């Protein structure tokens with residue numbers, strides 16, 4: 227598909243974009259391609275074909291411009307595809323009519339044996355750098371000294387795009403050739419590849435009241451770049467195929483543009499921003515900004531953040547503003563470029579050998595730095611996930627000193643081949659946690675040590691198991707790193723439902739050493755609680771009472787509250803129904819019998835291998851079993867579920883819509899207490915759907931499945947037996 231963004235309705239009022247009035251070509255958009263009929267290609271005369279092909283090209287170019295340059299299409303994808311198809315059809319029937327600037331020529335050109343070279347008419351210079359405000363002010367003072375004036379003058383301030391500099395040559399409005407910067411004097415001929423960049427117009431626009439003058443020759447300079455999103459996608463694909471990753475969007479853009487096979491270039495979502503000209507025949511500009519406005523009018527893509535500032539202080543403000551925007555933009559910047567706006571002044575200032583004296587690259591803080599991995603430490607998160615963290619030789623990145631960087635997981639370490647002692651590139655983007663980006667392999671001395679995850683949890687000594695790419699500690703009930711998370715989950719409404727035990731309290735009890743594992747909740751004493759800050763007789767009484775009240779959970783709630791990885795409410799229900807009590811899991815010798823147990827679990831409908839594994843791991847961890855025993859000793863009921871126990875025994879209920887006399891939670895609890903199951907979603911296993919007021923989509927699905935639907939009243943009667 228050509229246009230990802232879909233426009234279904236065409237509007238008559240077209241906006242001005244970048245102050246360019248939009249003038250429509252003859253056929254657009256009122257004569258939409260979706261309703262237009264075309265003569266059979268076989269019956270076209272050459273003259274008719276020529277005329278139609280020219281019109282189609284103009285129309286397609288216009289839509290490409292709207293879409294790729296202005297980001298504001300006025301045609302649907304399908305409409306656009308129809309235009310392209312028609313043009314391809316004509317060109318196929320009349321190959322003599324194909325022109326090199328036809329939009330059909332953007333893709334599919336043959337691979338080149340090697341690049342030719344192109345000499346730049348005027349050298350492509352580079353820029354002097356400044357890394358601080360003071361250096362930027364010094365640049366301004368230097369200019370004033372040179373001009374022997376104290377008077378202020380305007381700068382054009384532009385984002386400095388992190389990509390690859392190119393030159394595009396247009397002759398009589400048609401894209402003729404394009405090249406890389408090369409050594410500044412001669413570059414590589416990458417014409418075919420640049421044709422595939424959708425925002426490079428193959429024809430300059432010259433339409434409307436304010437007709438852009440089309441010079442005999444126009445050399446445009448700009449930066450080709452790969453948007454961040456495209457970069458991520460390409461690297462994700464390369465990773466899948468096991469190909470080496472691009473280290474940053476700039477390398478990816480350069481690699482894509484310097485492909486000998488333009489079809490590969492065409493598959494990469496490259497883009498361009500133009501910021502200058504080389505030789506221009508027949509147009510005079512008096513300021514840099516005037517020239518940029520002209521480029522926009524001619525349909526060339528210019529960065530919308532470019533602005534004119536009155537003084538160097540204005541430029542410094544601009545630098546700050548753009549640095550603040552940096553994270554939000556879809557492309558990478560490495561600074562701003564300041565250019566004296568007045569071209570006569572530029573002329574006066576002239577050049578040094580490689581840099582113009584009238585321009586400056588005012589850099590941002592770099593986001594990447596090189597440093598050494600001194601060691602690798604393993605952290606345990608609240609969920610029990612083990613994360614390897616590189617301990618670094620301290621280094622400043624983006625103005626912040628970093629000493630640690632995440633390595634994500636073992637798979638990532640293996641893929642990047644990070645070893646202790648390695649020299650690495652670390653990256654920090656905005657507030658994101660710094661990460662080890664890649665290893666500088668040239669710096670290896672052979673003494674670096676590979677790393678593997680520990681077999682036991684560094685926090686609690688429980689066994690470590692790998693699920694997907696992540697290593698997890700299996701000691702969920704006792705691991706101190708997971709304690710906060712475990713307790714929050716354990717006491718939550720849908721689990722043991724301990725009212726009044728909020729996160730803040732848990733934090734307090736843990737900090738004070740009153741709670742070291744979940745079972746300790748049931749050993750809390752009023753006397754200990756009232757001694758703590760912000761507690762009084764009454765509140766302590768209330769808490770002790772709600773802890774007492776939570777001692778008689780249903781089996782599903784008890785299983786759910788243990789926080790076994792992969793065992794949510796639904797799975798807890800499945801296990802409760804199938805095994806009827808916790809005892810089958812608590813048998814001594816579970817460890818010796820792991821495989822058999824796993825198989826037994828997998829035989830139950832709805833339990834996959836990963837969940838089976840995780841359940842067996844959980845119960846074979848002695849630390850967990852100890853805590854479960856401790857719970858039992860504290861008087862927590864371990865319900866056994868026998869057939870024929872409750873009036874709703876074995877029946878599955880689903881609730882939809884608002885109930886009048888119960889809260890959803892109450893209703894579910896009631897079902898469970900009476901031996902039934904509260905289903906989380908519609909499925910054919912549901913026996914009764916209880917429909918409250920204004921039921922939602924679950925109701926329609928239940929109806930479609932032909933499930934039995936009952937009212938709240940009927941449900942009440944069933945519960946009451």
Ligand code: IVH
Pocket residue numbers: 351352353384385386387388389390391407449501502563582585587
């Ligand atoms: S002007 C004589 N403007 O930065 C002026 N360059 O370090 C020459 N760049 O080779 C360049 N954005 O690849 C200019 N808005 C911008 C730019 C820009 C990125 C790159 C360009 C150039 C390099 C110079």
